[in-house]
């Protein structure tokens with residue numbers, strides 16, 4: 148987050164023994180081992196697979212295949228765009244909810260509500276998807292109400308359209324959004340907001356210059372988590388999306404389960420991975436740029452640089468050495 | 471610069487009154503301290519003046535303006551919070567410039583003025599640091615500079631020094647005093663520390679349970695505490711319950727002074743003690759409180775007893791560095807005495823002493839008033 152302050156370094160112990168360093172390595176070791184075993188090595192294996200064709204030759208033809216076909220690129224574009232929209236909508240819905248929860252709900256009730264928010268997490272994903280299906284299918288509760296209100300016909304439903312998929316993905320992204328943005332809301336102290344107001348800042352200015360810069364890091368975290376998770380979705384589009392609602396994950400899943408061409412499926416996954424990371428990178432950069440722009444940027448070029456504090460100690464040291 | 475006028479302001483939370491209807495005028499350019507224990511409603515009142523909280527009834531005026539319905543950002547106030555409330559994502563300089571930038575003043579001018587204000591609070595050259603790199607006292611100076619830079623009509627401070635350690639607090643008090651003198655800004659400060667209130671305030675508003683107990687100059691507050699609560703807050707110790715006795719028939723009206731004709735005493739368990747002044751009439755049941763620093767003990771062996779002294783026995787003696795505190799038994803009463811340690815050498819437990827309670831050291835309040843809180 149923030150760089151360690153030089154003041155604190157002056158105050159701290161000047162010598163660091165080997166003990167703490169060893170302890171730190173020891174504490175990090177399990178994490179590093181897990182990462183290597185379950186993230187790094189599989190990734191290496193994937194990359195290798197992606198560069199091997201069905202005749203076991205080292206080649207780039209899998210990637211060439213991905214980029215030569217408009218179908219796959221369109222699907223990739225749609226997947227990224229849909230995931231982006233899902234993430235933005237989840238954040239937009241989650242933010243006011245999280246803010247209200249952190250500011251306007253009694254602490255005792257807060258715990259209960261946060262518990263309720265987590266329920267989708269501890270429920271089987273397929274159960275959620277089929278639950279949603281029953282909810283929105285023709286003849287289901289929503290269809291019934293809308294029909295009674297003469298808003299739709301009895302056989303109309305968004306099931307098997309991209310909208311069903313979109314809504315499901317938003318729904319699944321809400322717990323993360325509420326939890327992450329709740330901690331963002333908690334990190335903005337009420338008295339800091341009050342201070343801004345007493346200094347003459349109108350609500351809009353308070354949002355752009357205080358709330359947004361303070362929440363931005365958590366928004367980026369939220370974006371990354373939700374976007375990366377949504378981009379890989381395949382069960383939701385498969386069950387709810389219908390022919391027009393398919394995502395790249397479905398193609399990858401089909402390619403792998405058909406067993407015909409693992410290398411091509413992996414190439415698709417890698418392209419998806421890299422483009423997703425690009426999107427996350429661009430969004431992160433954009434957010435930090437707005438944050439810096441609103442904070443007034445590097446400040447105060449008018450003053451002379453502060454005199455280094457350690458300088459003041461020199462005379463004492465000299466005296467000590469002489470005596 | 472402005473007079474702050476509060477009329478009939480009250481506030482309750484969930485049906486519990488935090489402030490009972492209250493009037494207060496803080497004169498233009500004066501320094502008013504709101505004093506009271508935790509939960510007495512000080513912050514509630516200050517936040518109502520600042521527009522951070524809405525009163526249930528009453529009006530708030532700053533100068534000629536009725537600001538009761540105005541939002542905080544339109545009141546032209548400076549507010550300093552106990553926890554500093556600096557913007558953690560902004561440098562010290564940008565923190566101070568915030569109020570100017572929010573009012574649409576250009577970056578260059580805002581930072582020039584911010585730097586000048588940092589100089590005023592003794593932090594020249596700290597503009598580029600982040601708040602986290604500063605000590606508590608320095609952070610509070612930044613908060614002060616930030617509140618002052620917009621040239622507000624009123625400066626409001628909510629326990630600004632109570633998070634600081636004792637030594638820094640003393641320095642900051644001097645600093646606040648100097649800045650108040652230099653700027654001539656109407657200032658209202660909340661504190662629960664009576665020494666701080668007396669040191670800084672031109673006037674002190676004593677609050678308890680959402681009611682004004684007394685609003686006076688520090689000297690008057692100390693010399694003539696309006697009731698048992700105020701006296702107790704200023705360190706007076708309950709002595710016991712007794713009956714008011716007016717000498718010479720108790721004919722004197724109003725605030726009795728010890729002229730040759732009128733003199734008020736309180737009789738507790740047969741011991742008669744002279745009161746400084748009291749409006750209480752002859753025969754009223756009252757509670758007496760005594761200020762330990764105005765009680766003097768003299769060893770009986772040193773000299774004969776003076777007329778205004780009582781005979782007693784020392785029961786305990788404790789040292790607190792520069793000060794010492796003794797207790798002496800006077801009849802059935804226990805009288806505390808606070809003295810400089812250097813004067814305590816001749817005192818020892820079980821010793822027979824002459825007890826002298828200085829005029830103004832003993833106050834009496836009608837029994838139910840003394841227990842009112």
Ligand SMILES: Nc1ncnc2c1ncn2[C@@H]1O[C@H](COP(=O)(O)OP(=O)(O)O)[C@@H](O)[C@H]1O
Nearest residue numbers: 483484488506507508509510511512513514515
């Ligand atoms: N926002 C609030 N909600 C409910 N009760 C409050 C609120 N603010 C203050 N109170 C209550 O009002 C009373 C006065 O509080 P406050 O003005 O903060 O006291 P002080 O600043 O003198 O310590 C207290 O009993 C407190 O519990």
Ligand SMILES: [Mg+2]
Nearest residue numbers: 512513514629
């Ligand atoms: Mg308070």
